[in-house]
Amino acid sequence: MAGKEDFTDIRVADEAQGDVDFSNNVSARIINPPAGIPHDVLLREVEDFAATYDLSEIAPLLKKGALIAQNPGDFDDVEGLADDEREALRNETNPDYTRNLWLVGLINAAPYIASAFIGCWLSDPLNNYFGRRGTIFFSAVFCLLAVLGAACTQNWWELFICRILLGIGMGSKASTVPIYAAENVPALIRGGLVMSWQMWTAFGIFLGTCANLAVYNTGAISWRLQLGSAFIPAVPLVVGIYFCPESPRWLMKKGRYAQAYKSLLKLRNHPIQAARDLYYVHAQLLVEHKIIGNTNYAKRIVELFTIPRVRRATLASFVVMIAQQMCGINIIAFYSSSVFQQAGASVLHSLMASFGFGLVNFVFAFPAVWTIDTFGRRALLLFTFPNMAWTLLAAGLCFLIPKDSSAHLGLVALFIYLFAAFYSPGEGPVPFTYSAEVFPLSHREVGMAWAVATCLFWAAVLSITWPRMVAAMTPTGAFGFYCALNILAFFMIFLWVPETKQRTLEELDYVFAVPTRKHMNYHMTKSAPFFFKRYVAFNRKATLESLYQFDHVESDATRSASLTAYDEKHGKSEA
Structure with missing residues (x-):
C-alpha cells in the first residue's frame, strides 16, 4: 500500500512539473523532483519514507530537509529551522565560504607574518645603529600609526597592508624590549622584571576584550573602533622611552664606557654596585671576544647554529618559543569570541566570556613576578604544561x-x-624572559630575533589554520590536537631547556657550555629518578647533585681563616 501511495505522489509531481524525456531533453530544463508537491503530501511521503527505511528517529529532521529541498534558495522561509541550521545552509550557498575562512585567518595572522620575516630581523641592524631605546621608539611609532590606519581602511587588502606594517613594529619591539630589560636588572630579580613584558602583554589582551565590549552595538563602525583602540597603549611607550637610560651593556659593546657607567648609576642603588657590574661585564666581553670575535650580521646568523655555546642557546630558545604556540593559548587569544560562540553563547555573552578570559590571563600573570626567580624558568614550564594539556582536553570534551x-x-x-x-x-612569561638572557652579548640581538621570529611565525600558522581546522575537526578534535602538542612540548623542555634562574648573563656562558648530550643524560638518569623518589615515593631523604659547579673566589680574610684552621688541624695531628 505504501508503494502505491508513493507512485501516486510521484504522478502528482509529474503533473505539476510536466513529463520529461530523458532520452531527448530539448528544452534543457533541470527539474527539481520535490518542487510543486503540496506540503501535506510531501510530509506524508517523508513519514512513509522514514518508516520504510527505519529512519523514524530522524523523521522531524527529514521533514525540514524535504521542505528545504523543495526550494533551496528560500530556506530562510522554512519554519522550525534552528540558527545553526540556517548558518550551515547559508555557508553552503556561499561559494566563497572556504576562501573566506582562509582570508580571515590570513588577515589575523598578517602582523605575525610581518614580524617573523621582517620586524624581528630588523632589530639587529636597528639596535646596532640606534641602540635599545631608539629601536623601541621606532617600533612604537609603527604600533601607533598602523592601527589608526587599519581603522580607516576601505577593503581587505588595505587592512592587510596596515597589519603588515603593525607586524614590523611588533617584531622589532618584541625582539628588543626583553633584551633591554634583561640587560638592565640584577640577576636575582631579572626574571621577575623581564617577565613584566608578558604581564603587560596579558594586560593588553585584557584591554582588547574591554574595548570589544565597550563598542558592542555601535553599528557598522564597531570593528573600526576595535582596531583603532589599540593605539592607546602605544602612546605612553612613544613618550616614556625617552626618559629611560640606555642599556649599559650595549654602550660598552660600542666602547662608550663613561656613558655605560652613568646608566648603571641610574639602575643600581649604589656606585659600588655600578662599578662592580661595569668591570664584570667588561671582563666577560673580553672572554667572548677571544672566543667569537667581531662578525658581520649574516655571519652571526650562521653562527647561531655553528658555535656550540650559541647553538645550545638557539635550541633552548627555539623550544620555549615554539612551545608557546604548541600550548594553544593563541587559539583562545585570537578567536576567543568565536570559540565561545561555537559553545552556544550569544554575541554579547561570547564577548563577556572573552572578557573573563582576558582578566584571568592578566591576573594570574602576577604570581610569576615572584615564582620565576624562586622556582625557576624550567620548573614553571614543567609544572604548567601537563596542567594546560588536561584543561584543554577537558574544554574540548x-x-x-x-x-x-x-x-x-x-x-x-x-x-x-x-x-x-x-x-x-608559566609558559606565558618564561619564553621572552628566557630568550632575552640565554645568548652572549655578541649574538643577543640576532639570537632574540631568531627566537621571536620562531614564536610569531608559528603564531601566524596557528592564526591562519585555526578557522579551517575547527571547521574540519570540530572544536573537540582541534582542542584535543593541541592537548597532544602540550604533552610533546613538555618532553622537549625536559630534555633541551637548562635552568637560568639567579645567574648573571655572563655566568650563563658557562651553563650553555655544557654539551646537550650531558644535559639530557643528567635529567634522564638523575633528575627524573630524584623527582620520582621525592614526590611520588615520598622519600624525603632523596637528594639531587647539581649539574653545574660555579667557582667562587675566596677573599683574603676567608683564605687566611682557612689556612689557620688547616694549620691548627695539621699541628694537632702531628702532636
Missing part, C-alpha cells in the same frame, strides 16, 4: 555536551579559564 544543556557553555568557559590560569604564570 565539553563541546560534546548538548548545547541545550545549561552545563555546556559553563563548563567550556570553566576549563578555558583554568587553562589560562595555568598558562599565565
